[in-house]
Amino acid sequence: ERMHAYLPGEQPAGSAVKLNTNENAHPPSPRVLDVIHAFPGESARRYPDPMATALRRALAAHHGVTPEEVLAGNGSDEILRLVAYATMDPGARMAVLSPTYSYYEVIAASFDAQVVEYPLGDDWSWPDTLWSGDEPLLYLANPNPPVGTLFPPGDIARLCRARPRTLVVVDEAYIAFAPPGSSAAALLPSHPNLIVSRTFSKSHQLAGLRVGYALARGEVMDALLKLKDSYNVNALSQAAARAAIEDSGHFTRTRDAIVAERDRLARALTERGFDVAPSHGNFVFAQHPHAPGIFRALRDRQVYVRWFDRPRTRLGLRITVGLPEQTDALLAALEGLV
Structure with missing residues (x-):
């Protein structure tokens, strides 16, 4: 009874913008x-x-x-x-x-x-x-x-x-x-x-x-x-x-694209009032006083990010670095929320 299952990110269907499970957004080699x-x-x-x-x-x-x-x-x-x-x-x-x-x-x-x-x-x-x-x-x-x-x-x-x-x-x-x-x-x-x-x-x-x-x-x-x-x-x-x-060429190209998009995403979120910690993964952690509400509002707009209801992470969103068009969709969905 003490054991709790690992809770993976949601797997939305259709045209949702999926930035919640840190999958690599680029196609395989x-x-x-x-x-x-x-x-x-x-x-x-x-x-x-x-x-x-x-x-x-x-x-x-x-x-x-x-x-x-x-x-x-x-x-x-x-x-x-x-x-x-x-x-x-x-x-x-x-x-x-x-x-x-x-x-x-x-x-x-x-x-x-x-x-x-x-x-x-x-x-x-x-x-x-x-x-x-x-x-x-x-x-x-x-x-x-x-x-x-x-x-x-x-x-x-x-x-x-x-x-x-x-x-x-x-x-x-x-x-x-x-x-x-x-x-x-x-x-x-x-x-x-x-x-x-x-x-x-x-x-x-x-x-x-x-x-x-x-x-x-x-x-x-x-x-x-x-x-x-x-x-x-x-x-x-x-x-x-x-x-x-x-x-190795495909790996290098896609990795470099993700790192560049990560930097763009971090800058854009910072400009919108988030506190974005330096990240070396294919995601960023963006803190905001209203993070739980932003998480729910984004989900209503079919943009999926990750929110962890724990003391150190409750005021932050973990956002996967996606393709440029996915970043654009996220930023558009944030309009009026922050």
């Missing part, structure tokens, strides 16, 4: 679409490669690691769950930032773990107490939703050293939209208590195909491999993800 259109029926009939061997090899080459240091998953949410199941005992403590991705609390509740929250500062920075905690597992989204705060890899390295008995899981779902060099992946060889998770949902327009992966080493990876479902990533998703990795 043409190479991905070619793979989907040419997918053979025989591959649908057979079980997929249980180890996603070709995909892991492609990801390993992309990151400069070995395939043994890569685990493919059914979205990064599966990876995040597996980490907890592989490392935590029932009733143990799990550390999270506050606010952050609420799915971590769902994971904790699934095996009755105690969630220890570390409230972020007024500038959304880490609290001093984070450095000295001793929880065995820490989830660290970077950039951290719903604000988009980026924590430098140097700070993550120091945190791993300061908490050697804590497994630090860096959830990099939005790292593609941060400046180059922001990832913690390069820290893995020298920090055995570190795991990095990634997803194709935000960066490569594959949210509907559910592909994520973990980068980890040694005993941690061995434990994850033992617990994963036998056929956790379907054959079409494996093939599409490989095609997405191969089309």
Whole structure:
């Protein structure tokens, strides 16, 4: 009875402007679409490669690691769950930032773990107490939703050293939209208590195909491999993800377009009286004294954004960076509301 389900954003139908679930607004790579259109029926009939061997090899080459240091998953949410199941005992403590991705609390509740929250500062920075905690597992989204705060890899390295008995899981779902060099992946060889998770949902327009992966080493990876479902990533998703990795030009073009549109959206909202925090994701967090009412009014006008009814986020709206025409529709809908 204590467990609460994760509440995803609404999925409106028709012509609604959907800026509430941080999907990538751009279409997938043409190479991905070619793979989907040419997918053979025989591959649908057979079980997929249980180890996603070709995909892991492609990801390993992309990151400069070995395939043994890569685990493919059914979205990064599966990876995040597996980490907890592989490392935590029932009733143990799990550390999270506050606010952050609420799915971590769902994971904790699934095996009755105690969630220890570390409230972020007024500038959304880490609290001093984070450095000295001793929880065995820490989830660290970077950039951290719903604000988009980026924590430098140097700070993550120091945190791993300061908490050697804590497994630090860096959830990099939005790292593609941060400046180059922001990832913690390069820290893995020298920090055995570190795991990095990634997803194709935000960066490569594959949210509907559910592909994520973990980068980890040694005993941690061995434990994850033992617990994963036998056929956790379907054959079409494996093939599409490989095609997405191969089309680096499409990735760069769409990422750059999102970053530019994010900056335009932040400026426009600031001009309309919102307090917009710096974001390194494909979304912005816009605070306003009347945020709950604006959220409802936008919904009535068929513009969907996200509002979180929690103390630190109640006066803010998380708004996905969409296409320019979606930004224009949002700004038009705000006329008369602010």
